[in-house]
Amino acid sequence: MENENIVTFDNVTIDYVMKKYNLRAVTDFTLNIRRGGITAFVGESGSGKTTAVSALLQAISSPGKITQGKVVFHGDEDVDVSELKGEELRRFRWEQVSMVFQASQSTLNPLMTIYDQFYETAFYHGAVASKEAFAERLDELFDMVKLDARRVLKAYPHQMSGGMKQRVMIAFALLLRPSLVILDEPTTALDVITQKYIFNQLIEINRKLNTTFLLLTHDIGIVAKAADYVAVMYAGSIMEYADVYTLFGEKLHPYTRGLINSTPSLIRDAGEIKPIPGAPPDIRSLPEGCPFHPRCEFCTERCKTQKPKLIRRGEHHWIACHLYGQDGGEHENS
Amino acid sequence: MKILEIEKLNMVFSSRGLNGTERVHVLRDIDLDIEEGEIMALVGESGCGKTTLGKIVTGLLDATSGSVRFEGNDIVRCGKKEKKEYRKSVQFIQQDSYAALNPVKTVYSSMFAPVRANNRKMPKAEIDRMIADYLEMVGLTPASLFLGKYPHQLSGGQRQRVLIARVLSLKPRLIVADEPISMIDVSLRLSILQLLSELNKKLDLTIVYITHDLSTVRYVVGEGRMAVMYLGEIVEFGKVKEVIGNPVHPYTQALISSVSIPDPVVERSKPAIQLRSMEVPDIRRRCDGCGFSDRCLYADSECSGWKLKNTNTREHAVKCKNIAAVPRYDVFGERYGKENHS
Numbered sequence: 315m316e317n318e319n320i321v322t323f324d325n326v327t328i329d330y331v332m333k334k335y336n337l338r339a340v341t342d343f344t345l346n347i348r349r350g351g352i353t354a355f356v357g358e359s360g361s362g363k364t365t366a367v368s369a370l371l372q373a374i375s376s377p378g379k380i381t382q383g384k385v386v387f388h389g390d391e392d393v394d395v396s397e398l399k400g401e402e403l404r405r406f407r408w409e410q411v412s413m414v415f416q417a418s419q420s421t422l423n424p425l426m427t428i429y430d431q432f433y434e435t436a437f438y439h440g441a442v443a444s445k446e447a448f449a450e451r452l453d454e455l456f457d458m459v460k461l462d463a464r465r466v467l468k469a470y471p472h473q474m475s476g477g478m479k480q481r482v483m484i485a486f487a488l489l490l491r492p493s494l495v496i497l498d499e500p501t502t503a504l505d506v507i508t509q510k511y512i513f514n515q516l517i518e519i520n521r522k523l524n525t526t527f528l529l530l531t532h533d534i535g536i537v538a539k540a541a542d543y544v545a546v547m548y549a550g551s552i553m554e555y556a557d558v559y560t561l562f563g564e565k566l567h568p569y570t571r572g573l574i575n576s577t578p579s580l581i582r583d584a585g586e587i588k589p590i591p592g593a594p595p596d597i598r599s600l601p602e603g604c605p606f607h608p609r610c611e612f613c614t615e616r617c618k619t620q621k622p623k624l625i626r627r628g629e630h631h632w633i634a635c636h637l638y639g640q641d642g643g644e645h646e647n648s
Numbered sequence: 649m650k651i652l653e654i655e656k657l658n659m660v661f662s663s664r665g666l667n668g669t670e671r672v673h674v675l676r677d678i679d680l681d682i683e684e685g686e687i688m689a690l691v692g693e694s695g696c697g698k699t700t701l702g703k704i705v706t707g708l709l710d711a712t713s714g715s716v717r718f719e720g721n722d723i724v725r726c727g728k729k730e731k732k733e734y735r736k737s738v739q740f741i742q743q744d745s746y747a748a749l750n751p752v753k754t755v756y757s758s759m760f761a762p763v764r765a766n767n768r769k770m771p772k773a774e775i776d777r778m779i780a781d782y783l784e785m786v787g788l789t790p791a792s793l794f795l796g797k798y799p800h801q802l803s804g805g806q807r808q809r810v811l812i813a814r815v816l817s818l819k820p821r822l823i824v825a826d827e828p829i830s831m832i833d834v835s836l837r838l839s840i841l842q843l844l845s846e847l848n849k850k851l852d853l854t855i856v857y858i859t860h861d862l863s864t865v866r867y868v869v870g871e872g873r874m875a876v877m878y879l880g881e882i883v884e885f886g887k888v889k890e891v892i893g894n895p896v897h898p899y900t901q902a903l904i905s906s907v908s909i910p911d912p913v914v915e916r917s918k919p920a921i922q923l924r925s926m927e928v929p930d931i932r933r934r935c936d937g938c939g940f941s942d943r944c945l946y947a948d949s950e951c952s953g954w955k956l957k958n959t960n961t962r963e964h965a966v967k968c969k970n971i972a973a974v975p976r977y978d979v980f981g982e983r984y985g986k987e988n989h990s
């Protein structure tokens with residue numbers, strides 16, 4: 315039977331090893347990403363979202379290293395991603411897992427038409443059976459992102475708006491039919507009408523292709539719009555993981571609650587929204603205990619000394635907070 | 649009383665390029681009055697001309713045509729003395745607090761020069777006390793903790809507060825805050841917005857809050873007024889509650905329905921936006937007549953030749969020729985009231 319999860323992060327710790335100090339960007343990261351649907355990593359800038367998923371593509375930027383744990387991709391067979399090399403790694407990227415990087419529009423080659431860029435990648439991966447079949451594939455892809463293939467394929471990147479380029483990048487990520495697509499802040503810097511439009515397309519594509527999407531964002535509004543499952547990150551650790559309705563409905567973890575309650579909303583009065591006290595953490599000097607404790611209104615003595623483990627609360631609900639039954643719970647993951 | 653009156657203001661930038669001189673008509677026939685002591689929002693997507701308008705209001709740029717009157721005096725044609733007074737009375741807070749502060753100066757020395765300039769004969773001890781007062785007024789308490797810090801030792805929110813404190817020390821009558829939270833951490837944003845609202849109430853300071861983020865407007869402006877801009881024009885103007893709760897202009901409606909509501913149940917029940925085109929035109933390629941007519945569902949053959957003017961309903965000033973034909977939607981995207989007859 316097909317594994318219901320597509321990726322397992324098994325106790326992953328990632329450090330940026332610098333001359334003067336060690337920056338621990340991701341700490342004891344344990345999570346199963348469910349196959350199909352959209353899983354979001356949400357957290358403020360610097361919380362470790364990009365670093366964590368980069369491990370999945372062996373694309374952690376230098377001088378970052380996985381110093382503990384492993385990432386397993388559940389394909390036809392289970393693969394420890396860090397063991398992929400050469401040709402295998404090259405095929406794994408794009409064919410199994412593709413990524414739309416933050417500000418990825420600049421990764422388009424300014425000197426090549428869109429057609430040539432798609433052709434080059436497809437050809438390189440042996441995905442061009444015939445010119446006709448390839449043309450059909452392109453029609454299908456551009457149809458999904460609602461772009462006029464005839465017009466766009468002839469164009470150079472500078473002839474397109476930001477929103478169009480971003481949709482081209484999404485089509486590109488889908489080109490080789492990967493089973494997982496990572497979208498790192500895919501609409502940041504676009505106007506809200508375009509953002510909404512792109513997300514409607516992404517959701518539609520996700521449902522239609524049954525591809526798994528992993529969405530990284532700092533925007534809790536986007537999570538509310540698009541995610542099925544959500545991992546809330548703070549200072550490199552997962553604070554809570556739940557399906558989107560449980561997350562917003564219960565707001566169990568104090569940080570989750572703070573994040574949701576501090577987000578401006580068109581329908582909430584000033585009295586219903588309140589800032590999280592204090593400042594975001596400096597991950598070079600994280601406190602002992604729970605990383606959120608200096609800002610948490612429920613902080614106890616135990617929170618200051620002992621880091622809470624991520625424990626299971628419901629079928630798809632995990633939480634790392636001393637308020638919620640830390641006594642018996644050994645760290646386990648299904 | 650009106651503190652600022654803008655009439656028929658136009659701004660055209662000319663830049664020399666390869667194909668000769670390019671003229672960009674960035675602001676078109678802007679009319680806007682600001683009441684003394686009010687806090688108002690100027691909302692629109694990036695590139696629609698908000699910063700340009702904010703800079704004209706604060707005297708950092710001169711408009712190509714039209715008039716700007718500050719307390720009744722035309723700021724272009726007035727005398728030197730009035731101009732100087734005006735320059736001092738209006739201040740601009742820019743979005744990038746990092747760029748606005750000198751990296752090698754402590755908070756204290758950044759504050760010292762402006763406070764001293766305004767209080768020439770004051771003894772140093774008193775200046776120091778004033779600096780501390782200003783810092784505490786913007787929430788940097790206790791001030792002693794911040795005086796010796798350099799910009800890089802502060803969070804984005806704290807830097808923004810220092811900028812605000814510095815501007816306050818100049819004792820302005822009106823400030824324009826240009827996207828003051830767009831570059832700071834999400835969890836710190838709300839408190840900066842609350843600070844602006846507090847300063848408006850406590851000091852009776854007139855504030856123009858510029859933003860591309862509609863959901864922040866009511867936390868700053870409360871019951872006040874807002875202007876929605878699209879490609880260099882104010883397309884809708886009215887009380888925040890009215891404009892957000894019952895938008896009339898088809899662009900305002902599309903904008904509001906696109907803003908995500910941080911609640912999955914509400915957000916997912918909203919209907920999708922309907923527009924004729926999803927391409928956002930550059931201000932350089934704005935279509936004729938109503939600038940939204942190439943995307944608008946309710947456009948008829950006359951919209952693209954229409955000379956824009958305000959259609960006033962009881963609560964809104966709207967630049968749309970066809971408001972009788974435009975259905976109304978509330979914040980949840982539910983249709984109500986007038987039906988589309990076409």
Ligand SMILES: Nc1ncnc2c1ncn2[C@@H]1O[C@H](COP(=O)(O)OP(=O)(O)O)[C@@H](O)[C@H]1O
Binds near residue numbers: 330337339363365378
């Ligand atoms: N190449 C790098 N070298 C050193 N530190 C890095 C590097 N990339 C990221 N970091 C640091 O790692 C932390 C996590 O960053 P990142 O994964 O980009 O977070 P997010 O995607 O949530 O914004 C941040 O403190 C960031 O400054």
Ligand SMILES: Nc1ncnc2c1ncn2[C@@H]1O[C@H](COP(=O)(O)OP(=O)(O)O)[C@@H](O)[C@H]1O
Binds near residue numbers: 663697931
């Ligand atoms: N000095 C200038 N010369 C030429 N074009 C300019 C200049 N300043 C702004 N613009 C153009 O005017 C338009 C509006 O810009 P701006 O006022 O910064 O908009 P906003 O603040 O709403 O993002 C943009 O298209 C911008 O490129």
Ligand code: SF4
Binds near residue numbers: 938942944951
């Ligand atoms: S004037 Fe016409 S095109 Fe413009 S918003 Fe109104 S109906 Fe739409």
Ligand SMILES: [Mg+2]
Binds near residue numbers: 363364365416498530
């Ligand atoms: Mg990132």
Ligand SMILES: [Mg+2]
Binds near residue numbers: 695698
């Ligand atoms: Mg601007």
